[in-house]
Amino acid sequence: MPNPVEQLGALSLSLLREMGRMVNFLVYALYKIISSPGKPIHILKQLYFIGAKSFFVIFLTASFTGMVLGLQGYYTLTKFGSEGMLGSAVALSLIRELGPVLSALMVTGRAGSAITAEIGIMKITEQIDALRTMALEPFKYLVSPKIVGAVIAVPLLCAIFDVVGIYGGYLVGVKLLGVNPGAYFHEMEKSVEWKDVYSGIIKSISFGVIISWVCCYKGYYAGHGAEGVSRATTSAVVMSSVLVLIWDYFLTSILL
Amino acid sequence: MKRAALETIVGIFVLVGILCLAYLSIKLGKMELIGGDYYEVHADFASVSGLKSGASVEIAGVEVGRVERIVFEPKSGVARVYLRIRAGVELADDVIASVRTRGIIGDKFLQLKPGGSEKIIAAGGRIRETESAIDFEELLSKYIHGQVE
Known part of the structure; x- marks a missing residue:
């Protein structure tokens, strides 16, 4: 029976080793993106898979997020008699916070898990080893296009999320609850600054890196058998969601 | 999937995304592309x-x-x-x-x-x-x- 201090040390060391491996993985992947960019068709496929196929899920979540923001915002603002501010409340919370984070979480759930499963299954069926045997760089075909694809697709999805959410809020606020439509858009245009839009985009670019990085890494180092892949997929989704939320806090405090 | 169809769908997606981005940054963010006026x-x-x-x-x-x-x-x-x-x-x-x-x-x-x-x-x-x-x-x-x- 090992003593508790020894266990703690072993745990810390293994955590540290894991973190080091993850950072190495990212740095190597970024180096590969620059040194040997793959064919555009690989990136195009990832854009289709991560971006275009996530469109409907983003559209659905964005419209309902915007609608519930309209409802909640109206309920709160009407207490102060300032329903006219509904537009800026909806737009600012979407652009600064909810758009980047929720779109990143949806992409993690829809595309991130699939990325991990795909790479994980290639790993356990030794397809990655086969690539390497044929002197083909697995990063170039598997990892780099996914990271590039996610970095392009996630900010675009976030922008779609913002706009759809704003119109969702418009639908509830103006059409159902009777806020003045001119006030809705005018207050919104007055209160949203370029800085807000910019910080939202920076956020969602970094979320794109985090999602693709964690999900590729987890798949690439998946354990043995079907159980290994299932465990890798679960931990990839959990870890990238948690990292997105933690990183969101720190990025917000830097950008604010 | 055929390459042309793939390219079309990705093209539509990117176009919609960029339009949304442009709406946010120009209409709402008041980013000025031309500073001369x-x-x-x-x-x-x-x-x-x-x-x-x-x-x-x-x-x-x-x-x-x-x-x-x-x-x-x-x-x-x-x-x-x-x-x-x-x-x-x-x-x-x-x-x-x-x-x-x-x-x-x-x-x-x-x-x-x-x-x-x-x-x-x-x-x-x-x-x-x-x-x-x-x-x-x-x-x-x-x-x-x-x-x-």
């Missing part, structure tokens, strides 16, 4: 408390520009406000600039009262006549302590 003038105020850069500049209630930046002039001890005025709007050199509040607790904005002079302020020129922000608390305390004439 504005000119800058400045005005010195004894106090601008509450006025923020980006606040609107209005003549007769119509927005004609924005407050670009506010700096403190150590030499004369005044606040210098730089305004960006839309190019078509001409300001007479006796125009009066005053810091106003929208409603009681609303945003501060800059109101320009047009003058009658023939001379026009050139780009980079100065608005001579200014009125500082009305300090609501000061007014209130004057009223409470009974010093209102």
